[in-house]
Amino acid sequence: MSAPQPLAPLSGAKLAIGTVAVSLAMFMNVLDSSIANVAIPTISGDLGVSVDEGTWVITIFAAANAVSIPLTGWLTQRFGTVKLFVSSILLFVLASWLCGIAPNLPTLLGARILQGVVAGPLAPLSQALLLGSWPKQKSSTALALWSMTALVGPIAGPSLGGWITYDYNWSWIFYINIPVGLFAAAVTWAIYRDRESATRRMPIDGVGLFLLVVWVASLQIMLDKGKDLAWFDSPLIVALGLVALVGFAFFIVWELTEENPVVDIRLFTQRNFAGGTISISVAYGMFFGTLVLLPQWMQGYLGYRAVDSGLATAPLGVFAVLLTPVIGRLLPRSDPRYIATVAFIGFAVVFMMRTQFYTDVSHWDIVLPTLLQGIPMAMFFVPLTSIILSGLPPEKIPAAAGLSNFARTFCGAVGTSLIGNAFNDRTILHHVRLTEQASPTNPVFTQQMDTVHGALHLGGDSAYALFNTSVDSQAAVMGLNDIFYISAIIFIAIIPLIWITRPSRSAADTSSAAGAH
Template identity: 35%
Template sequence: MQTPAAPLNRRMITLSIMLATLMQTLDSTIANVALPHMQGTLSASQDEISWVLTSYIVAAAIATPLTGWLAARLGVKRLLAVAVSGFTVASLLCGLSETLAQIVGARLLQGLFGAALVPLSQSILLDINPRDKQPQAIAIWGVGVMVGPILGPTLGGWLTDSYNWRWVFLINLPIGAFALFGVLTYLPRSKPSARQALDFFGFITLSLAIGALQAMLDRGQQLDWFGSLEIRIEAAVALVSFVFFALHTATAGKGSFFRYELLKDGNFVTGTCFIFVIGAVMYATRALLPPMLEALMGYPVATTGLVTAPSGVGTMVAMLIAGRLVGRMDVRMMLLAGFLVSAVALYQMMGYTLVLSESDIVWPGVIQGVGLGFVFVPLSAVTFATLAPELRADGTAIFSLMRNIGSSIGISVIQAQVTRNTQVVHASLVEHMNPANAALVQNYDLSSPTALESLNRMVTQQASMIAYVDAFKLMFIATLCVVPLLAIVRSRRRAAGEDAPHVAMD
């Protein structure tokens, strides 16, 4: 029996799954600022405490591709309920942890259960809304996906300073409880489909490839990249596993873990490639500002959160506007506007110096947030416009996975670039610091260790600032280079017989 979701149910379902999405996206960044406090409580070294973040990222990356298969076997409602309840219980275990092993294990569980939340929420919103309302639904979903990671450090800093680091995880309990109640009460039950048994070889090889890649990207900067044996091993495992997965997928046919039918939809393939590029180019900039403000400007964590959070407001407003514009104007024009607005923000950031007012930080962030909002909504809409409903769970999982991998690669590359450029610029500036420099000798006593230390600190600050400006310049150029790729994007085509998506009911 096919029954459309009632309007009241649609609102409550949206609220419930958005709470679940927000809970998961907040946890991708909320624990970052609490790591020093955890380190002391758990008696862990800096290298050991980083696994609190790495374990979550790797577990979520490995489990994300399973979303479609699990949704087909268990049904969307049952899988979502298991994911929300499991994530909430894992959050409680994180908050109660007394040892490093306990919290790393609980974070692994968080990543495994939370992996399905974002792709399932996107798939459900597409299923319960008629086609003309899907862009607005995607806009609402995008607010949770984009704003959660931005607000995470701010909320995490406040909870850690006002209470303690355990509340960074315990805050999920009431959110998870409300989300679970809404899912169990309002979400219709979907019948499991008779999908083939799990392709274990395909899943294992893909999991190894993704897990090793994510671990390499997350720990590469800390371990000096390929100068570390661990990074070389992870790179080799990722490469070999992916080659085996690709060969297996090409020869296994319909028995493959990967739904090859996804590759037949041109909109989906183009959109997925684009979200990977956007993740690498536009998300990386978000990772530059907090360390720059805290290390160079001396901003406390809470202040850093306050001046970077308005970019989330820009994203939210832009997404809601873009959701109403999709279908009324060419999506390529909206994407072009989004990229150009983002380029304007990056151009402003290229003028940063060590002397900045808070407005110098807030407004470029708001502008960049607006640009990201005008890119994300139309791209999501066109990606799933012609995808068959039975492929949405798999499609949204791959879409989320590619966005996450793209952002991980972009962040790792740009952070490595900043570190390298800081060293290069520092060496270049130091070349001029010698007794032959009359201006230097007049202002500094080069025979005094204190003066030399002060001089080195100033040079390091200047070198770091130049490196950050160069990184913004690189992102500016990369954003403009993406614009010609819009030529391969096709406007959304209406699929026959899909004007009003329905949810199967038992």
């Protein structure tokens, strides 16, 4: 039986409208990973939970999304690219509606899990549909459009989320997906339904999938609940840690011996894949974790409104959008290791700039590093993905892209949890150190309190409350600066991982990588 002939590319209005529809689905997915960042304090307040618990809205989405990514290949072969893509969009719309009407945190988290699971196929399938729509000689243009769509999210997400949360209601950050998703699904089906990919029944690694869900879920819950339950003083946290550890060990052994593994662990024996995947995953964990933390600090300690913190973080995508096409043209003529190294150094410089924050930091001092962070962001994804996929045989590229995306997305969730916990721990430590001498038996302290009483005409309790508020703000900014300092060090420390690779210079590798992130 001969192989099916490739479909002719689209042209004219069909190509333009199809590109818009497919890109909108990708934009909806990317937007949803960033639009909630600035709304977490508001969501937490409305649902009567702490900001730490509210952050689960982000981490649980990322973890569920990471688990579903490796299934995309099997689902595509079983149901077809177009049917799976349209179904994922419609289920994403349903999950978004459920998020919007959620009356409490457990319901919202359940809806976010569904949203994360069905979002897994959107990125790789949107890329596949675009590449199949455009003429082969213009594939770089299609990938550039795909990348631009992915990068617009960090610009639109925070500002749009802040505006909606402040002027309307946080539920609308999820409801906004409904008209966008319905339009994208209807147009995609109308244009692409006759371009369905071939299907066949494939065995699924059920045991591997079960073990993957077990250890990922256990680890994520342990990280999210650890601080509230005093970490390993809690039997639940100990149990979750053991389940995660044992589940991960069994998962590795099973996947190495399974004929059709859900995750091809053997890819880590390839130095390019190992070095590139570990470096991009760790870097993304630091990048995304700090991106979530910054708006929470601005709203919790600087008095920023949701819309203001959104506008302060929105400039992140400006240089990213402007420079990504330039990097795409530069990459075929350059060693991607140099570009990725410059990107990591750029991230380190930006984070070092943020270590100078103080309690009365100006709006511009917050915006400037965020704006400049877009430069290394443009030099981050494409070169590292090029390294990851270089030298692999064509039949291994889908599995490699899926595994690297799983690792990166999961590290985004883990990084958010770890950075949130580290910020709380450092803030508490600095608060203790700042108040070591704050005792009624210390004559210097009591003299200062007496001065406050007289100058501000405050009673004793009010003066102590003002003092504690001031210490809280100072401890928080010192904790934040610690996080940025550690992040800068980590970005420099992982640079050697880039240089253990030996990327090939084939054009095929470069073009395959351009949109794979």
